[in-house]
Amino acid sequence: MFSQRACYAKTRNLRMRPVPEMGICFVFTPAKPKLYTLNTSAWFVLALCDGRRGRELVDAYAEEIAPHLSRDQALAEIRNAVQDLELKGIIARVECRG
Amino acid sequence: MKNRNELDAIKRLVSGGTHVPPSIEVLKSELRSDFVFEPPFPMPPSSLVYFIVKWSYHIRYTHLDEFHGFLKDIEEQIVADVKDLKLGASYDGTYAELPSGTLHLTLWSYKTPAAIDQFKHYLSSKPKSALYKNLTKLASFIDDPTIGMNRLVRASALAGIVTSARKSDPILDIFAANK
Numbered sequence: 001m002f003s004q005r006a007c008y009a010k011t012r013n014l015r016m017r018p019v020p021e022m023g024i025c026f027v028f029t030p031a032k033p034k035l036y037t038l039n040t041s042a043w044f045v046l047a048l049c050d051g052r053r054g055r056e057l058v059d060a061y062a063e064e065i066a067p068h069l070s071r072d073q074a075l076a077e078i079r080n081a082v083q084d085l086e087l088k089g090i091i092a093r094v095e096c097r098g
Numbered sequence: 099m100k101n102r103n104e105l106d107a108i109k110r111l112v113s114g115g116t117h118v119p120p121s122i123e124v125l126k127s128e129l130r131s132d133f134v135f136e137p138p139f140p141m142p143p144s145s146l147v148y149f150i151v152k153w154s155y156h157i158r159y160t161h162l163d164e165f166h167g168f169l170k171d172i173e174e175q176i177v178a179d180v181k182d183l184k185l186g187a188s189y190d191g192t193y194a195e196l197p198s199g200t201l202h203l204t205l206w207s208y209k210t211p212a213a214i215d216q217f218k219h220y221l222s223s224k225p226k227s228a229l230y231k232n233l234t235k236l237a238s239f240i241d242d243p244t245i246g247m248n249r250l251v252r253a254s255a256l257a258g259i260v261t262s263a264r265k266s267d268p269i270l271d272i273f274a275a276n277k
Contacts, residue, residue: 018104023111026125035125042120044112047105064109068117081120088122 004055150250186213
């Protein structure tokens, strides 16, 4: 379940292979060996997961896609994306700093 | 991301086009390196040849002049002799790749797959023919263990069969199915 208070970061040993010319990023999760394809939006969410809080993720995501979506729509999208990334072991909750 | 620039680059991608909701998909395994299939028979009608067979090989530098001289003297005869057989086979020449000039390609074309067997049968049965001797001489220059022999098949003949011939790896498929 997505939490705006929790902090999120990429899991340890995650392997990322961006393919900017195709707007995708390949991600390998060694702990649960699987290879994933992230589209541009999911890649952006993953890039934002640098230990920041869930609410900061929403702010940053909403700011970038503001012309396309309302804040509520952005919240819904990032909630689903973060849950999916967490479920697949691509990101994990970490201790918040400060 | 390693640095701010990379995050900025993704932002440009995100804001640059039509918005698509985030999606994270398991990459489906698909190995193509071992897919082997035979072109369909009969082939689709066309005025083009069906197969081109390409030999690619290096000629030793010290043999280049002799090899090229042999081709200069004999190649037209090979062309005519193969054509006269009327088997649907054709000797299409030997070409040197420049600038080095040691890599050579010898091209053959066949109107039908059966023409390959017929041509082979002819050569086997006529070891004293001029064509046999000339091809033996040509082959004698080729002592390259890395010689490549590739078949080029008319691509239109493969319409619809490449996709169905894809192979997948059973082990990788287990992981792909284990979502």
